[in-house]
Amino acid sequence: ARRCWFALQLVCICGFVMSLPGTSRLFAAVFCCWSYPLLIALAIGQDLPLFLLAVGLSARFYRAGGFFRAGLALSICLIKFHFLFLLPIFVLGRKEWRLAYGFLTGCGIALALSVAAAGWTFPGDYLAALNGPNANASPGVMPNLNGLRTVLDVPLWTVAVVALAIMLAVWFTVRRSGVIQSFAGTTAGGLLLSHHAYVQDCSILIPAILGVLIAGCGSFTRIIAFLLLSPFVYIPFGQGLYRSLPAVLSLLLVLALALEAPSVRGDTWAARNRSITPFSP
Secondary structure, eight states: OHHHHHHHHHHHHHHHHHHSOHHHHHHHHHHHHHOHHHHHHHHTTOSHHHHHHHHHHHHHHHHTTOHHHHHHHHGGGGGGGGGOTTHHHHHHHHTOHHHHHHHHHHHHHHHHHHHHHHOTTHHHHHHHHHTSTTTTOOGGGOSSHHHHHHHHTOOHHHHHHHHHHHHHHHHHHHHHSOHHHHHHHHHHHHHHHOSSOOGGGGGGGHHHHHHHHHTTOOHHHHHHHHHHHOGGGTSOOSOGGGGGHHHHHHHHHHHHHHHTOOOOOOSSHHHHOTTOGGGOO
């Protein structure tokens, strides 16, 4: 069973790479091979490769103008729903109503399947599992605000202030920048705001890093994205604040995207990213 699951993980990663435009596939394949979080996800049998495949399919449908199908594919990411907290900002800021309809349809299908498998009482059982004693072990190593708060030992209100700043930065990016930059900010911000995350969960940043590095973003933003791709950021050489480097870099990425967000108008993928050859339809 473990071998079958590992094979399925590899198929999902290959599917993610193949779902991208031809000029981006080589970059995506190299990024996946170089990703320490994705290596950990494979080693411990996480479902993050399926998350990546869902994102890749959603992006493919989006480029083709199939916004409903893009939302439907994106709903597969409900397997890691706590990383989607900022998705409403993306939808509202860009007025992606058909994307939202597709996503909500997928949510309805997931609810129906859950009820069929576990009955109407499954939410209570699920919440009990989430609140279990081992559900959020070692918060100090989490690559999010929860991990930063634990390492720095700061009061809870400071986390609330930073979380609000992240949401405002993502909103500004979504309203003033292109879809690739908006997606990158939404993904990095969602990871930061998630209460539960570990190093393997940084795999979700691969599509965002890919977009930032080839989308003509500013040098500072690309440097941050490159560092988030580097394995040395995640390998636990040290303790304390060093373990929080992924969270710090994700926070810097969100702020950098907001600071350099240009005043770009247009509703289509091409109009918002005219200079981005790899992601053109």
